[in-house]
């Protein structure tokens with residue numbers, strides 16, 4: 916059985932999609948996510964960082 920690999924996909928004008936096994940920890944070291952796929956904010960406008968909340972649709976940014 917092939918083990919699942921972690922994959923990262925840059926979505927043009929949007930978030931970074933992460934799928935496969937991974938862990939995200941907050942500033943205090945506590946795990947805040949371990950199931951994929953998740954979408955990580957690249958635009959800086961999300962109110963739910965590090966996750967994308969769709970704010971990039973109202974705040975266009977360049978790659």
Ligand code: FES
Nearest residue numbers: 956957958967970
């Ligand atoms: S990339 Fe979606 S809110 Fe920032």
